[in-house]
Amino acid sequence: MENIYLTIVLAPLLGAIVAGFWGAKIGRAGAHWVTSSGVGIACALSLWVLSRFIWHDLPAFNDTIYIWMVADGIQFEIGFLVDRLTVLMMATVTFVSLMVHIYTIGYMADDEHNWPHGSLAGKNSYQRFFSYISLFTFSMLMLVMSNNFIQLFFGWEAVGLVSYLLIGFWATRESAVFANLKAFLVNRVGDFGFILGIAAIGMYFNSMDYAEVFAKAPEFANTEIAVFGGVSLMTLICILLFIGAMGKSAQVPLHVWLPDSMEGPTPISALIHAATMVTAGIFMVARMSPLYELSTTALSFVLLIGAITAFFMGLIGLVQNDIKRVVAYSTLSQLGYMVAALGASAYAAGIFHLMTHAFFKALLFLAAGSVIIAMHHDQDIRNMGGLRRYMPITWITALVGSLALIAFPGFSGFFSKDAIIEAVGHADVFGAGFAWLLLTIGAFITALYSFRMYFLVFHGKPRMDEHTQHHLHETPWVVTVPLLALAIPSIFIGWYAVEPLLVNNWFGNAIVVAHEHDTLHHLANHWHGQVAFIQHGMHGLPFWLAMSGLILATIIWWGWHKVNPAIDGQLQQKAGPLARVLDNKYGFDDFNQRVFAAGGRRIGQVFWNTGDQKIIDDTIVNGSARAVSWTAEWMRWLQSGLLYHYAIAMIVGLVGLLTVYVAF
Numbered sequence: 001m002e003n004i005y006l007t008i009v010l011a012p013l014l015g016a017i018v019a020g021f022w023g024a025k026i027g028r029a030g031a032h033w034v035t036s037s038g039v040g041i042a043c044a045l046s047l048w049v050l051s052r053f054i055w056h057d058l059p060a061f062n063d064t065i066y067i068w069m070v071a072d073g074i075q076f077e078i079g080f081l082v083d084r085l086t087v088l089m090m091a092t093v094t095f096v097s098l099m100v101h102i103y104t105i106g107y108m109a110d111d112e113h114n115w116p117h118g119s120l121a122g123k124n125s126y127q128r129f130f131s132y133i134s135l136f137t138f139s140m141l142m143l144v145m146s147n148n149f150i151q152l153f154f155g156w157e158a159v160g161l162v163s164y165l166l167i168g169f170w171a172t173r174e175s176a177v178f179a180n181l182k183a184f185l186v187n188r189v190g191d192f193g194f195i196l197g198i199a200a201i202g203m204y205f206n207s208m209d210y211a212e213v214f215a216k217a218p219e220f221a222n223t224e225i226a227v228f229g230g231v232s233l234m235t236l237i238c239i240l241l242f243i244g245a246m247g248k249s250a251q252v253p254l255h256v257w258l259p260d261s262m263e264g265p266t267p268i269s270a271l272i273h274a275a276t277m278v279t280a281g282i283f284m285v286a287r288m289s290p291l292y293e294l295s296t297t298a299l300s301f302v303l304l305i306g307a308i309t310a311f312f313m314g315l316i317g318l319v320q321n322d323i324k325r326v327v328a329y330s331t332l333s334q335l336g337y338m339v340a341a342l343g344a345s346a347y348a349a350g351i352f353h354l355m356t357h358a359f360f361k362a363l364l365f366l367a368a369g370s371v372i373i374a375m376h377h378d379q380d381i382r383n384m385g386g387l388r389r390y391m392p393i394t395w396i397t398a399l400v401g402s403l404a405l406i407a408f409p410g411f412s413g414f415f416s417k418d419a420i421i422e423a424v425g426h427a428d429v430f431g432a433g434f435a436w437l438l439l440t441i442g443a444f445i446t447a448l449y450s451f452r453m454y455f456l457v458f459h460g461k462p463r464m465d466e467h468t469q470h471h472l473h474e475t476p477w478v479v480t481v482p483l484l485a486l487a488i489p490s491i492f493i494g495w496y497a498v499e500p501l502l503v504n505n506w507f508g509n510a511i512v513v514a515h516e517h518d519t520l521h522h523l524a525n526h527w528h529g530q531v532a533f534i535q536h537g538m539h540g541l542p543f544w545l546a547m548s549g550l551i552l553a554t555i556i557w558w559g560w561h562k563v564n565p566a567i568d569g570q571l572q573q574k575a576g577p578l579a580r581v582l583d584n585k586y587g588f589d590d591f592n593q594r595v596f597a598a599g600g601r602r603i604g605q606v607f608w609n610t611g612d613q614k615i616i617d618d619t620i621v622n623g624s625a626r627a628v629s630w631t632a633e634w635m636r637w638l639q640s641g642l643l644y645h646y647a648i649a650m651i652v653g654l655v656g657l658l659t660v661y662v663a664f
Contacts, residue, residue, distance in 0.1 A: 001049075001061050005080050008045045008090065009141050011038040012097075016135035023127025031127035035134040036101040042141065043094035050091045053084055054500075060084070060510070062147050062211060074208055081147035081210060085351065085510035089144040089283055092355050093276060096362045097137040099482035103366050104133065104267040106478035107373065111265075114170055121171050129169060133271060136162045140276045144283055149198045149208045152284070156194065156248070159277045160187045166272070167264040176263040183257035190247015190254050197240030204233060214290040214512075221294045238291055238298035242305075245281025249335050252309045256588050258332060262324040266369030269324055270362045273331040279354050282338045286347040290512040293345065299517070300430040303343025307424070307435035310336025311442045312586065317449035319572060319582045322379045323368045326453045330405060331361060333442060337420050340435055345517035346423035352501045353416035356494050360404035360413060363486035367398040370475045370483065371457060376468055381453055382568070386462040390472040395458050397483040402454045404490045406447040406546050409534045412494030417443075418537045419502055423519040443542040447549025455557035456568070463565070495530055503527045 015038030019031040026034065052058040060083035069076040082090075108126055115122025139162055143155025160183075168180030198208075204220060205213045223233040245251070250258040258278065262269055272278060285292060285302065292298055313332035320326045334357050341350030372379055374391055388395040404413040421443070425436045462469050474480065500506040503524045513520075527533070537543050560567050572579040584590065 001058075001082075002063065002065070002080075004045055004049065005061065005082055005145065006065070008042045008049075008094075009138065009145065011041040012134045012141065013138040014038055016131045016138060019127050019134065020131035023124045023131065026127070028126045031130045032101070032105050035130040036098070036105075038134055039094060039098050039101050039137055042137065043091075043098045046087070046090040046094045049082070050087050053087050064147075073206060074202060076150050076208065077148060078151055079147040079209075080145045082145060083510040084507050085283075085286060086144055088351065088355060089279075090141065092358050093137065093140050093144065096358050096486075097133070097140075097271060097276070099362065099366070099485055100133065100267045100271045101130070103270075103369070103479055103482040104130065104265075106476045107267055107369055108265065116172055119172055125169075129166075129265065132162055132166050132169070133268065136166065136268075136271060136276060140280070143280055147210050149201060149210070149213075153195065153198060156244070156280060156284075157191065159280060160184070160191070160248070163261070163268075163272055163277050166268040167261045169264055169268070173263065179257075179260040179263040182260055186254055186257040187247045190244045192243075193240045194244025194247075197237050197244065200233070200237050200240065210287070217290055217294060232295060232297065234291060235295040235297045238288070238295050239301055241288060241291075242281075242285060242298065242302055245284055245339075246305065247281075248284075249278050249281030249339065250309075250332055251281075251305050251336065251339055252312065253588060255309060255313065255332055256585075256592060259325055259328045259585075262322065262328055266324065266365060266372060269328070270365035270369070273328065273361060273365060278331065278335055279338075279358070282335070282342065282350055282354050285339075285342045286351050286511060289345075289347050292342070293512055293514045293517060296429050296517075299343050299345060301343070303340055303424070303427065303429060303435050304431045306336045306339030306341070306343055307431075307438040308336070309333070310340060311438035311445070314442050314445040314449065316582050316585055318445070318452065319579055320449075321382055323371060323381050323384075323453065323457065324365070324379055326381070326449060327361070327364050327368055330364070330446070330450065333446060334361065334405075337417060337439060337442070340424055340439060341420040343429070343435070344420075344424045344427035344432065344519050345429075345513050346420060346427075346519050347511045347513065348501050348505075348507055348520060349416065349419040349423050351507075351511075352497065353413075353420055355497070356404070356412040356416045356490075359486050359493060360401045360411075360490040363397060363401040363483060363490050364405065366479070366483055366486065367394050367401060370394040370479050371398075373475050373479065374472050375464060376471075378464070378468070381456045383464050384457045384462075385460040385464075386458070387472070388458040391458075391474045393474055393480045393483060397480075397487045398454060398458065400487045400490050402450045405450050406550060407443065407542070408546075408550075409538055409543070410491075410495070412490055412492070414537065415494035415498040415530075415533065418533075418540070418542065419498070419520070419523065421540075421542050422523065426519045426522055427517075429517075440542050440545060444545035444549040447546045448553050451550055451553035452557050452568075455553065455561065459558055460561055461565070498530060498533065499527070 012035070015035035018026065018034045023031050049058070060081070062079070062081045064077045064079040066078040067075060068078065108129055111125050111129070112122060115125065136159060139155050139158035143152060143159065146152045146155060164180045164184045167183050168176045170176045201213055202208060204223075205216050207213055207216075217234070220233050224230050225233050225236065227236060246254045258273070261272060292302070310333050313329050313336060317326050317329035317333065320329060334353070338350045338353050338357070341347070341353065370391065371384065371387060371394060374387070375384065400411075404411040407414040407417040421436065421439050424432060424439055502520055556567060556571070564570075
């Protein structure tokens with residue numbers, strides 16, 4: 001199996017190298033064929049390995065592939081841990097990535113129009129984009145398949161680097177450059193905590209290997225260290241690692257980079273937000289479950305951060321008018337649900353929602369991209385309307401994605417999201433009740449902003465200009481086929497996966513849950529099939545709130561909007577200060593710009609004025625020059641060439657020497 005796993009990892013890397021270094025020679029067709037083939041091979045093999053785990057009970061693989069350094073007894077290696085948690089991530093990542101590759105062929109077909117005439121940066125941009133997204137897939141596979149913290153960190157940083165390249169892909173746009181720099185810097189904040197957590201593990205466990213660290217972890221369960229007056233070692237490690245996850249998975253307050261990442265092309269928005277970068281933090285915490293189960297403080301921290309993100313980021317989605325930003329804030333909210341599940345020790349439910357979300361969120365992003373293509377790259381939903389008649393495939397697939405997102409009964413999102421809310425409701429860690437309340441109300445908000453976008457885009461009277469309306473049509477098959485392929489699991493995957501993942505403990509030893517923290521046991525104890533699960537969910541408050549949000553959105557943006565097209569703006573005006581707070585994104589961006597960005601510039605200004613100008617330039621550089629000049633000015637009197645000057649100097653010197661001799 002080792003060769004199979006190596007092929008899964010290296011096939012996308014090979015495609016990225018060929019398209020990146022020889023893109024000009026192989027051309028556009030060669031670039032998309034070689035990268036799509038590499039990801040396609042990885043996807044096919046990942047699905048095959050998944051089938052072996054499902055039907056043949058394939059044992060987990062944990063082995064070293066290559067040792068590249070041993071320092072102070074710690075082994076630095078490349079190794080794979082492929083268990084049931086890993087293989088589910090591998091299949092999800094590669095499938096969504098393959099759909100994005102196919103979709104990109106259509107979306108980026110006219111990319112030369114996005115670059116200024118004669119721009120060198122735009123030369124071979126099509127090939128470069130395919131190289132980047134294939135490299136992204138390789139980086140994510142290295143992350144999820146790692147069996148040690150060093151390789152995990154490599155994959156962690158690699159997806160961050162490639163996301164920087166992709167968000168700022170249109171490098172001649174100032175907004176894109178600002179967005180990728182923002183993403184890079186915010187993630188560095190999270191990664192600083194992450195590497196400190198890894199350093200603490202290396203310091204106390206003297207190993208970077210998962211298996212060794214997890215085996216030794218119970219020995220350190222009660223260890224305290226002298227930080228902040230004394231804190232549990234496991235709590236400190238888990239919180240530091242989670243700070244890294246807050247950056248990658250965009251949790252409050254390190255969420256600010258993700259909405260701005262919409263400046264990148266739509267395919268990368270789908271890839272980042274659906275199955276790769278933002279899910280890295282979710283996967284990492286689930287993988288580290290043996291550590292998190294030893295700290296209820298860390299679990300509470302994770303739970304509260306997730307619930308706060310889910311609720312408050314969902315509210316911002318209500319006032320967004322950019323179609324991609326609505327879906328982006330939806331991603332933030334859904335990531336909050338996953339993180340809350342991790343904090344409630346319902347790791348399986350969090351990974352389950354990660355998988356279902358990957359399909360329907362990729363579907364929504366790609367559907368948004370299909371709309372953007374038809375609208376000649378106008379992304380404002382206020383300029384759309386009535387697209388259902390012109391784009392039937394995009395319309396029906398967007399409807400499927402929206403229903404899955406709001407957890408409509410029977411769709412994939414219903415099974416995973418309902419399980420999370422139930423698990424949080426049964427958790428007994430600090431803050432569980434507050435978190436459950438936020439997640440429950442969040443179901444209403446999700447339905448409201450999702451169908452606000454859906455109705456404004458696909459229903460009502462067309463609001464675009466005549467030229468755009470005249471040229472409206474369904475997008476090419478390379479765009480619509482991925483939509484249809486993603487719509488299928490968005491409907492059915494939850495039905496088939498809920499029982500093995502949440503009831504039959506399919507993950508096995510890949511996820512560790514302490515008996516006192518097991519919040520999913522009630523689901524297993526009262527399991528009577530999918531139909532009974534749906535019926536039970538339809539009696540719960542989250543379902544009725546979601547349906548209320550759907551009905552209210554239908555009344556406002558389908559019913560009233562037909563009569564009064566200005567109703568959306570009027571509602572935001574009536575909301576007054578609340579709408580302004582949401583539109584201002586709670587002031588996070590302003591605070592960061594004024595405090596951190598401006599503060600950093602002011603600190604730099606002080607160092608420049610004091611350190612560079614006064615100390616270095618004035619004192620060291622110019623001061624040394626002045627000292628030399630002053631010394632030379634005095635020394636030249638000793639070389640005047642006048643005999644009486646030398647005689648006087650000799651007499652003064654002689655008197656001085658005699659004085660010293662007599663005195664001492």
